[in-house]
Each structure stands twice: as C-alpha cells, then as structure tokens.
Amino acid sequence: PAKAMKGRRLRWTVKPSEMSINTVNPIRSIVDEMKLTPHPDKPMIALSIGDPTVFGNLPTDDAVLQAMKDAIDSHKYNGYAPSVGYATSRQAVANFYSCPKAPLEAEDVILTSGCSHAIDLVISVLCNAGDNILVPRPGFSLYKTLAVSMGIKVKFYDLLPEKEWEVDLKHMESLIDDRTSCLVVTNPSNPCGSVYSKEHLQKILRVASRHCVPILADEIYSDMVLPGCECPSMASLSSDVPILSCGGLAKRWLVPGWRMGWVLIHDRNDVFGPAIRQGLVKLSQRILGGCSIVQGALEGIFNNTPQSFYDNTISLLKTNAEICYSGLSIVPGLRPVRTSGAMYLMVGINMDHFPDFQNDVDFTERMVTEQSVFCLPTSAFEYPNFFRIVLTVPEEMMVEACSRIREFCEGHYQPLGLDGNDLDQ
Amino acid sequence: PAKAMKGRRLRWTVKPSEMSINTVNPIRSIVDEMKLTPHPDKPMIALSIGDPTVFGNLPTDDAVLQAMKDAIDSHKYNGYAPSVGYATSRQAVANFYSCPKAPLEAEDVILTSGCSHAIDLVISVLCNAGDNILVPRPGFSLYKTLAVSMGIKVKFYDLLPEKEWEVDLKHMESLIDDRTSCLVVTNPSNPCGSVYSKEHLQKILRVASRHCVPILADEIYSDMVLPGCECPSMASLSSDVPILSCGGLAKRWLVPGWRMGWVLIHDRNDVFGPAIRQGLVKLSQRILGGCSIVQGALEGIFNNTPQSFYDNTISLLKTNAEICYSGLSIVPGLRPVRTSGAMYLMVGINMDHFPDFQNDVDFTERMVTEQSVFCLPTSAFEYPNFFRIVLTVPEEMMVEACSRIREFCEGHYQPLGLDGNDLDQ
Ligand SMILES: Cc1ncc(COP(=O)(O)O)c(C=O)c1O
Numbered sequence: 001p002a003k004a005m006k007g008r009r010l011r012w013t014v015k016p017s018e019m020s021i022n023t024v025n026p027i028r029s030i031v032d033e034m035k036l037t038p039h040p041d042k043p044m045i046a047l048s049i050g051d052p053t054v055f056g057n058l059p060t061d062d063a064v065l066q067a068m069k070d071a072i073d074s075h076k077y078n079g080y081a082p083s084v085g086y087a088t089s090r091q092a093v094a095n096f097y098s099c100p101k102a103p104l105e106a107e108d109v110i111l112t113s114g115c116s117h118a119i120d121l122v123i124s125v126l127c128n129a130g131d132n133i134l135v136p137r138p139g140f141s142l143y144k145t146l147a148v149s150m151g152i153k154v155k156f157y158d159l160l161p162e163k164e165w166e167v168d169l170k171h172m173e174s175l176i177d178d179r180t181s182c183l184v185v186t187n188p189s190n191p192c193g194s195v196y197s198k199e200h201l202q203k204i205l206r207v208a209s210r211h212c213v214p215i216l217a218d219e220i221y222s223d224m225v226l227p228g229c230e231c232p233s234m235a236s237l238s239s240d241v242p243i244l245s246c247g248g249l250a251k252r253w254l255v256p257g258w259r260m261g262w263v264l265i266h267d268r269n270d271v272f273g274p275a276i277r278q279g280l281v282k283l284s285q286r287i288l289g290g291c292s293i294v295q296g297a298l299e300g301i302f303n304n305t306p307q308s309f310y311d312n313t314i315s316l317l318k319t320n321a322e323i324c325y326s327g328l329s330i331v332p333g334l335r336p337v338r339t340s341g342a343m344y345l346m347v348g349i350n351m352d353h354f355p356d357f358q359n360d361v362d363f364t365e366r367m368v369t370e371q372s373v374f375c376l377p378t379s380a381f382e383y384p385n386f387f388r389i390v391l392t393v394p395e396e397m398m399v400e401a402c403s404r405i406r407e408f409c410e411g412h413y414q415p416l417g418l419d420g421n422d423l424d425q
Numbered sequence: 426p427a428k429a430m431k432g433r434r435l436r437w438t439v440k441p442s443e444m445s446i447n448t449v450n451p452i453r454s455i456v457d458e459m460k461l462t463p464h465p466d467k468p469m470i471a472l473s474i475g476d477p478t479v480f481g482n483l484p485t486d487d488a489v490l491q492a493m494k495d496a497i498d499s500h501k502y503n504g505y506a507p508s509v510g511y512a513t514s515r516q517a518v519a520n521f522y523s524c525p526k527a528p529l530e531a532e533d534v535i536l537t538s539g540c541s542h543a544i545d546l547v548i549s550v551l552c553n554a555g556d557n558i559l560v561p562r563p564g565f566s567l568y569k570t571l572a573v574s575m576g577i578k579v580k581f582y583d584l585l586p587e588k589e590w591e592v593d594l595k596h597m598e599s600l601i602d603d604r605t606s607c608l609v610v611t612n613p614s615n616p617c618g619s620v621y622s623k624e625h626l627q628k629i630l631r632v633a634s635r636h637c638v639p640i641l642a643d644e645i646y647s648d649m650v651l652p653g654c655e656c657p658s659m660a661s662l663s664s665d666v667p668i669l670s671c672g673g674l675a676k677r678w679l680v681p682g683w684r685m686g687w688v689l690i691h692d693r694n695d696v697f698g699p700a701i702r703q704g705l706v707k708l709s710q711r712i713l714g715g716c717s718i719v720q721g722a723l724e725g726i727f728n729n730t731p732q733s734f735y736d737n738t739i740s741l742l743k744t745n746a747e748i749c750y751s752g753l754s755i756v757p758g759l760r761p762v763r764t765s766g767a768m769y770l771m772v773g774i775n776m777d778h779f780p781d782f783q784n785d786v787d788f789t790e791r792m793v794t795e796q797s798v799f800c801l802p803t804s805a806f807e808y809p810n811f812f813r814i815v816l817t818v819p820e821e822m823m824v825e826a827c828s829r830i831r832e833f834c835e836g837h838y839q840p841l842g843l844d845g846n847d848l849d850q
C-alpha cells in the first residue's frame with residue numbers, strides 16, 4: 001500500500017484490488033495453462049464441462065420453457081421483485097422442498113442469482129475474515145474461491161475414494177477449531193458423483209452437532225441420483241444442527257444459464273434466530289436476486305414438469321455411468337470409482353504405471369493431443385491423479401470416448417517393477 | 426471475536442458476519458422505521474418507489490418481450506454463458522453504446538446481474554479496504570452500502586441545488602487524497618433528476634485527471650433526458666481519464682426485475698491495462714452474470730425497440746415534471762428543483778416554515794397520515810430536508826398528488842418571524 005500522503009497523485013496507477021487478485025478460479029487457472037490441441041483426425045470430445053446443455057441431447061422440458069413464456073405474457077414480472085424474491089415464488093420453492101422432518105415456509109427461502117450466489121450469501125453471512133470453513137477434497141472449487149477472496153481460511157477434509165467418497169470423519173473432526181464457522185457438505189457431489197447414505201449423513205451431522213458448527217449443504221444436485229439410491233436432504237436428518245441449504249434450477253432442470261438459485265433456511269432451536277435471517281436479507285439487498293421472469297416461472301416449472309423429464313435425465317446418467325465404469329475398469333492403470341448421482345464419474349490414474357506423465361494435468365493434456373478427449377484433471381479440485389468425466393454426453397460419444405481413453409492408456413501403460421527408462425533402451 | 430482456543434465449541438452461537446451487519450440499506454432503515462398509515466378516506470399515492478413498472482402505465486415494449494420469447498424459442502440460451510456474458514450479447518451492447526469519441530468492442534463489455542452488480546464489480550476491482558471513494562450527496566445509496574460493507578470509506582461531495590445539482594467542484598477536489606481509488610458520478614442523477622452539461626462534465630473530468638482518479642460513471646439513466654437536453658456519456662468527453670461506465674436495461678427499457686446490467690470499460694492510455702480487465706473477469710466468475718435468456722434477447726431489444734417507445738416514456742416524464750414543478754413552486758414553504766432527466770424531482774422543504782415537523786422524515790410521514798401521499802425523505806440519500814418525487818406515475822395521479830401536497834403544506838405552513846407556539850396559544 002502506498003505511503004499515506006495527502007494531496008495530488010502525480011501519475012496514473014490503477015491497480016486491481018486485492019480481492020480481485022485473490023479471486024482465483026482453479027479450473028480456469030489450470031485449463032488456461034494447458035496446451036489443448038486435439039488430434040487433427042479425431043473430432044474433439046469434451047468430457048470436461050459441467051454444463052449438461054452443451055451437447056443438445058438434454059434439452060430442458062417444454063413445460064419449463066412454457067412457464068417462462070407465461071411469466072412474460074402475464075406482464076406481472078417486469079418490475080423489481082423484493083430482494084429476497086417474490087413471496088409467491090418463495091412459496092413455490094418452499095412447497096417443492098418442504099418435507100415433514102424439515103418443513104419450509106416461504107420466509108425460509110431466499111431467491112438468488114444462481115446457486116453460486118446462494119453459496120456466496122451463506123458464506124458471507126456466517127463467516128468473518130480470519131474464520132475458517134471446512135470443505136471437501138476433492139470438491140467444487142467455488143467455496144474456496146469465494147472464501148479466500150474474503151479473507152476466510154479454507155480447511156480441506158478428505159473424501160475417501162475407496163469408500164465411494166465418504167467423508168473421513170476423523171479427519172474432518174480434527175480440523176474443527178473455534179474459528180470454524182461453517183461446514184460445507186456437497187451431496188450429491190461434484191466432482192465425485194457420490195451420494196451419501198442416510199447413515200453417513202447422520203454421522204456428519206453428529207460431528208457438526210458435537211462442535212456446534214452450522215452446515216452449508218450444497219444440494220444443487222439433489223434428486224439427481226441413480227435409480228435405487230435415496231438422497232435425503234441433510235436438513236431432514238437433523239433436529240439440532242442449523243442448516244443453510246443451497247440449490248437452484250441449473251442442473252435438474254437443465255437451465256444453468258438462467259441463474260436461478262436459492263438458500264433454504266433450516267433453523268433449529270432458534271440458533272440462527274432472527275439475526276442470521278436478517279443478515280441474509282441485508283446481503284440480498286446488495287445486488288438483488290435472480291431474474292424476475294424466471295422467478296415468475298418457478299411455480300409453473302415445479303408444477304408442470306413431467307416426471308418423464310426427470311426420469312429421462314437419470315436414465316441417460318445411468319447408461320453413461322455404466323458404459324464408463326465398465327469400459328474403464330478394464331483399462332490397465334485406471335481405477336474408476338462408481339457413481340451414484342450428480343453427473344460425474346471420477347477415474348483414478350495409477351501414475352506409477354504411466355511414467356510418460358508427471359501428473360493428472362500432464363496426462364489429460366496428452367489425452368487431448370493424442371485422442372481429442374478432454375477430461376478435467378482433478379488438480380482443479382485440490383486432488384491429484386484423477387480425472388473427472390461428465391456423464392451428460394450422448395451415449396455414442398461416451399462409448400467412443402471410453403474406447404479412445406483405453407487406447408491412450410494402453411499406449412502409455414508400463415507394468416509395475418519395470419523402469420520406463422530401461423524399456424526405452 | 427471469541428478467544429482463540431483449539432477444540433470443541435460447547436454451545437451454539439451463530440452470529441451474522443460483520444459484513445452482513447455492515448451492509449446497510451438506508452432507504453430500508455428509514456422507511457421501515459416510519460409509521461406509514463395512509464388517511465382512510467384517501468387512496469394511497471406512492472411517489473417513493475424507483476420502479477417505473479408499479480403503476481402499469483409504463484409497460485415495456487412488445488419488441489422487448491418478443492426478443493425474450495425468441496431467445497427462449499431458439500433453445501440457444503439455456504446453458505452457461507461465459508462469466509462475462511455471451512460474445513454476441515457483449516457485441517450488441519458495444520454496438521449500441523459505441524461512439525466515435527468512446528468506441529467500444531465486445532471485449533470492453535462485461536454483462537452483470539443488474540446495474541447493482543456492475544457497481545459491485547467496479548468498486549470491488551478498484552478499491553481495497555482502507556481506500557476511499559467519492560460519491561455525490563444527495564446520491565444513490567448503493568455506493569455507500571457496498572463500499573462500507575467492504576471496509577472502503579466513503580467521502581461525500583456536495584451537489585448544489587441552486588445550480589440544478591451541479592457538483593461543488595472545489596469541495597469534490599478537496600476530498601481527494603492518495604487513498605481515493607474511485608470517483609463516482611451519477612448522471613442523469615437519482616435522486617436529483619439532474620443532467621449535467623457537457624461543460625460541467627468536462628470540469629469534473631479535469632478534477633479526475635489532475636488527481637489521476639478513475640471514474641465510475643453510473644449511467645443507468647443515460648438517454649432518459651427531457652427533450653432539448655443533451656446527455657453525452659462521460660467517456661465521450663475525455664481522452665485521458667479511464668472510466669468504467671455502469672448501465673443496464675432496468676430503467677430505459679422498463680424491466681428492472683430482469684437484472685441485466687453491464688460494465689463498459691473505457692480505458693485510456695492503457696491505465697487500466699490488462700490488469701483491471703483481468704480483475705473484472707475474475708470477479709465475474711464469482712457468481713456469473715445475468716440470466717442467459719435476457720442476454721440472448723439483448724440484440725433484439727436494441728435493434729427492435731421502436732423510437733416511439735423511448736419517446737413515450739420521455740413524454741410522460743416531461744408532462745409530470747411540468748405538473749410537479751409548476752404545481753409545487755407555488756406552494757408556500759416548498760422549493761422544487763427543476764429536473765432534466767432520470768425520473769425524479771427533488772423538492773426542498775423550508776423547515777423553518779413547518780415548525781410542526783422536526784425533519785424531512787417527520788414531514789413525509791405526516792403527509793402519508795394526512796394525505797396518503799408518500800414521497801421519500803432525502804435523509805435516505807444522506808441529505809436532509811428535501812423529498813424526492815418519482816415522475817413515472819400516471820398523469821392524473823401526479824395532478825392529484827400535487828394538490829394534496831399543497832393542501833398538506835398550506836395546513837402546516839407558518840409565516841417566518843412568528844413563533845409556532847405563540848400561534849397555538
Ligand atoms: C456443487 C455445485 N454447487 C454449485 C454450483 C453452481 O451452480 P449455479 O450454476 O446455479 O451457480 C455448481 C455448478 O457446477 C456445482 O457443481
């Protein structure tokens with residue numbers, strides 16, 4: 001910082017703020033540094049983007065679009081909505097997510113500009129600079145991006161691939177201290193595709209309860225689970241841990257661009273009380289929430305989207321998860337982890353078998369060069385030596401991608417015990 | 426803050442963050458404290474809300490609605506847009522606002538979730554905690570709300586009602602020090618309804634230039650000026666002061682709920698350079714920008730909105746400004762200030778003549794009780810003893826409101842030199 005000195009600045013020096021410098025998006029930082037030059041003879045297959053709309057095979061439902069047009073035609077949704085959203089729209093969200101163990105009223109819902117904004121509000125209301133939050137590793141990067149830019153520390157608790165990405169509870173608990181102001185749980189998970197059992201969620205809740213730490217439950221992928229899987233909300237499993245659940249239209253309704261999200265306030269024994277609610281309301285007044293037309297469409301979207309639409313997405317996810325898991329389990333050196341939901345599958349790379357590559361970034365970069373298949377290296381999620389596959393691509397593309405990944409691995413695989421250098425000679 | 430102590434927290438204490446506590450919306454704080462009980466025999470007339478859509482007399486244009494429906498039907502705008510907005514949408518904004526003296530390319534445009542978000546990005550990229558920004562008084566309250574919540578200081582420069590709210594340039598200049606990271610200029614102005622001449626804007630720019638302070642030009646009301654008034658953008662008048670101009674669809678297209686705003690980057694001599702641009706891009710990745718459907722509609726909105734639509738709004742503003750100014754100039758104790766644009770008119774209260782009331786809040790509160798007319802007291806804009814009138818109401822309502830305001834004032838007016846208490850006895 002410049003020396004304090006009253007008076008005229010003599011030349012132009014405009015520097016970006018520390019907050020902007022400290023706003024780091026690891027996916028961008030890593031991907032922008034990669035040399036992504038697809039093989040000229042093979043059309044590119046990007047399995048890297050968490051946007052289910054990019055391939056055109058998963059359009060949103062006509063009922064969703066119709067609800068938007070109805071909102072436009074009503075002429076009722078052009079003015080300012082209250083900063084927390086229209087009462088009727090908040091009621092629609094409350095109705096949709098309310099359940100006996102975790103009832104919701106309209107006033108428990110705050111509409112936001114995407115789930116990202118919901119996460120921003122929750123971290124902003126619960127944490128001060130110098131506090132810390134616990135976030136999963138591997139995990140969605142936005143928690144850290146937002147927290148660090150606000151001077152909030154991030155502590156990573158481990159997820160265990162051998163236990164289908166369950167939380168290492170001991171590790172998580174060991175990280176808590178008296179400046180821990182929030183425990184972030186992502187379920188179903190990006191990037192893991194894991195869905196926790198009721199029992200596992202209860203164990204997490206017991207840790208939070210023992211240490212009196214409120215939970216940010218990122219449930220943007222709620223209900224996006226494979227058949228046979230249950231996916232109770234965290235709030236429905238606890239009567240004493242106060243929870244702020246973040247969600248939105250992005251994934252389940254396949255309209256991430258519409259920027260409609262929400263915070264669901266599940267208070268318990270008045271721990272949040274009026275103060276946290278009021279804090280959220282005040283924060284919502286900074287830039288207001290999501291587009292009023294989308295707010296106006298919410299009730300129609302919830303009421304009119306046919307079950308078959310949701311089922312169709314799940315069915316594609318299931319097919320692709322199977323193609324991918326079975327296709328890659330037989331690939332030497334790879335270790336895919338079964339997925340139960342969200343729209344991702346994680347694949348471990350046994351780096352010892354791939355001496356050609358230094359790490360997951362190197363590995364996935366070369367897979368683009370040689371096979372025109374791009375998977376996100378999990379360094380982007382604070383976790384090395386895996387890559388993440390997006391499961392929303394068309395089935396044929398999934399099949400083709402798996403066979404190319406296999407070809408790539410077979411070309412570079414070295415059996416253990418042999419030194420790569422020896423073989424080269 | 427709790428004493429640092431490793432280990433278990435023994436009971437629940439969840440407190441809202443300092444940032445949320447420091448996020449203060451003065452309009453809400455003041456209005457929520459007022460006892461607003463309209464007179465039972467008179468229908469309420471709210472001249473307080475800066476939302477031009479509330480009376481239904483100023484619908485947006487059909488072309489604007491059609492552009493939205495076209496964007497929906499195209500199925501092209503449901504996925505994630507880039508965090509700064511679609512290239513085509515940025516280009517559309519650039520084309521619309523580019524002018525020879527201040528040319529814009531697509532890359533100079535960042536789309537945001539309303540103009541509020543644009544202001545948030547600009548303050549966030551230019552200022553660190555401990556810096557100060559210069560903002561107008563009376564002025565729109567959001568600048569202070571955002572700045573204070575981020576630990577940025579606010580210094581108010583005076584606007585002069587007797588000069589149709591021109592800036593007191595000496596006062597402004599005297600406030601600048603070496604921690605001044607941004608000068609905010611609102612033109613046309615909320616709450617003043619003033620539109621600065623080219624010459625006055627050039628004087629402001631010279632102050633910024635002498636002290637090397639970049640400008641946040643809040644131009645959300647640009648082009649909303651009465652016939653005969655010119656309203657050049659600040660950027661078009663300077664070749665050396667770097668300017669970030671904030672705008673959006675809210676006011677001119679009468680769709681504030683849609684939350685579509687933008688930052689226009691007018692760099693000069695590479696003062697912002699890649700660093701500020703990159704800072705804005707990084708900040709845009711926090712929650713992403715506005716709704717993709719509205720983004721997709723921008724080009725249609727700009728190209729297809731007929732001139733008659735814009736003219737119609739201006740014509741209503743002109744009529745109401747005349748009704749209001751002439752109606753209230755003859756009211757004893759009031760001093761309306763001529764308006765040239767935006768959608769507001771300020772009325773000074775000569776409090777000496779109204780001993781029944783302590784201040785503008787008291788005055789406007791009683792005007793609701795007795796006449797069911799609500800005008801915003803300008804304490805909400807850090808400025809006492811005026812009230813702000815919104816000019817977008819239907820004409821008949823404006824006439825009726827003025828006559829009620831007159832009746833109210835006549836009932837409470839006391840000629841100078843007499844002591845109100847004496848008269849009561
Ligand atoms: C776990 C998780 N949370 C939140 C988000 C952000 O959602 P939105 O696009 O609604 O901001 C994402 C997006 O990928 C996500 O994966």
Ligand SMILES: Cc1ncc(COP(=O)(O)O)c(C=O)c1O
Pocket residue numbers: 475538539540541542565611614615643645672673674675681684685686
């Ligand atoms: C001067 C000024 N700037 C910015 C805004 C915010 O605009 P938006 O609704 O697009 O966030 C307003 C809204 O009233 C305003 O008066």
